[in-house]
Amino acid sequence: MKILLSHAYSRHNAGDAALLSVLIQDVRDVYPGAELTVLMMDEVQPGETFDAVPVRPFPTHHALHRFSSRAAKLGHCLVTLATTALAVRVPAFVNHRVIGRRLTEYLRLCRGSDLVVCVGGGYLRGKPALSSTFELALLLQPLVLYRWMGIPTVLYAQSVGPFATPAQRRMAGHVLRKIDLVIAREDISLGILAGLGATANVRRSVDSGFAFDTATEVDIRSRVGAAPDRPLVGITVRQWLDPAGQERYERAVAAVADVAVEEFGATVVFVPQVTSERQGDDDRVAGRRVAARMRRPASVLGDSFDHHTIKALYSGLDLLIGTRFHSVIFAMTASVPVLAIEYEHKTSGIMHDLGLDEWVYDIATVDAATLTTGLRELFARREEVVAQLAERMPAYQARARDAKQELTTVVSSSSPVVLKGR
Structure with a gap:
């Protein structure tokens, strides 16, 4: 199996890095021998790894950091959203001369994957600012792309919301209702998900940071x-x-x-x-x-x-x-x-x-x-x-350590891949 670990934030956020470490171990436990790749929102160096897993840039989020002016960010966000959607619908566009090297490598990596597991956290939320709505769109769109490509997708140990505007709630509800599995880490998120119409595909667990341990000692x-x-x-x-x-x-x-x-x-x-x-x-x-x-x-x-x-x-x-x-x-x-x-x-x-x-x-x-x-x-x-x-x-x-058992409800551990409910 080839498994993408998507939406990783930054190794410089110790909490999110711990969530990624736990997820890597959980996926290895459930699918031993699987080939893993991390998609990171932060700057990624050539050949970079995390817990011995190759790290690649998460290019749709790159749109928010490439430019300093708000107008340029907005324009780049719109272009990124449009080109990635078009390239998934029209495979001939998956060419670095058309959509750029980052997006080409990203989409080819996605098409070769059997499962996507999005790192736990609280990033699916929105503030009143227009920039927050576009950031939410950039975070949700990859989930739509994975579905279009037929890749089963899990949101691991998430907090969801709040969403500040009706547009944000509509976007989030449209996407989250169709995800194969959403694991919520507290009851408030369960309520928000239910308000978005996402119930049948939701399971309750706890923050996977509680499962993180270390042998490091510091005085x-x-x-x-x-x-x-x-x-x-x-x-x-x-x-x-x-x-x-x-x-x-x-x-x-x-x-x-x-x-x-x-x-x-x-x-x-x-x-x-x-x-x-x-x-x-x-x-x-x-x-x-x-x-x-x-x-x-x-x-x-x-x-x-x-x-x-x-x-x-x-x-x-x-x-x-x-x-x-x-x-x-x-x-x-x-x-x-x-x-x-x-x-x-x-x-x-x-x-x-x-x-x-x-x-x-x-x-x-x-x-x-x-x-x-x-x-x-x-x-x-x-x-x-x-x-x-x-x-x-x-x-x-x-309870945090048991969350990995939910992964077996989405994809069978044997080949070929079996999609739940499809």
Whole structure:
């Protein structure tokens, strides 16, 4: 079998890289000996691999990054959407002189594939801006192309939505109703999918980040110079809001970080979960800003860590204040209590699964007083929460590991390929 692992974001996003690692292992377990290829949205170097799997560029998403002006991006998006659709319908157009080398190689790779599994995540969503609608179209169109080419397709451990406009909902519903299998990772996404008319092809699982493990060991206390008798509090932050909202959020995090130092004698360290400079998504920038707003000194890790190292870093913490949700997952799987700052519904959905709703705060409204109250409460009940995590996590992680069994419902493990329901 030849299997495409589509819609991978970036190796510089530790959470998404972990999801890709889990997916690669899951597909290898279900289809041993299969030939795998990763389609990555980030810049790809010749001969690049991920977990020994060849990586190729995801060319339809390249349209969003090739130009800096919005008009040029829009024009390139329209041309990309039109040329890929035409080339699939008229195979004679699959020629580098007509549609370019990237699209030609991509379509030839697709036509030779037996199965597509789209990497887990929360990328199928939309904001009110027109640019977000076009980005959603670029993410959905490959799913249409795979169907046109008769390739069974799975969306692995996804959060879906929200969608800001009727046009986005119509697009998403039209595509997602026809996917062979959609695996939702929380109940909120199940509800959104049902509202789009996608129910018969949907299964419930959990975020595959809970199945990610590593043998890497890191002594984060030595790295930041934390005394053994002082609590070590990690923080992840990100750029997400408009300027006024971002400033309010960052001031709230800075204030609660100062309380951690002043009231609990903690050492505070900002951990960069995502360092994708090309995508304009680098947590080190926001981390430095928040640390500069603090009254007390804090460490800001300046390296770009791989997902194995990042996960190992969290295991050495006593507590995490986490905005990046996979930082929250990595911490909780190491029995580290968390205050989770939610920027998408995946956070509240998954924390609800685990009975940890009380520790979730909305990034759009969170303030210093609310976060400080949560921090004091979590320190007071830390041992209770550690025990809760130790009790609840094994079964939840087992659900994440069991998701791979759903792959067998779409394609048989023997040749020829059998498409479900066709």
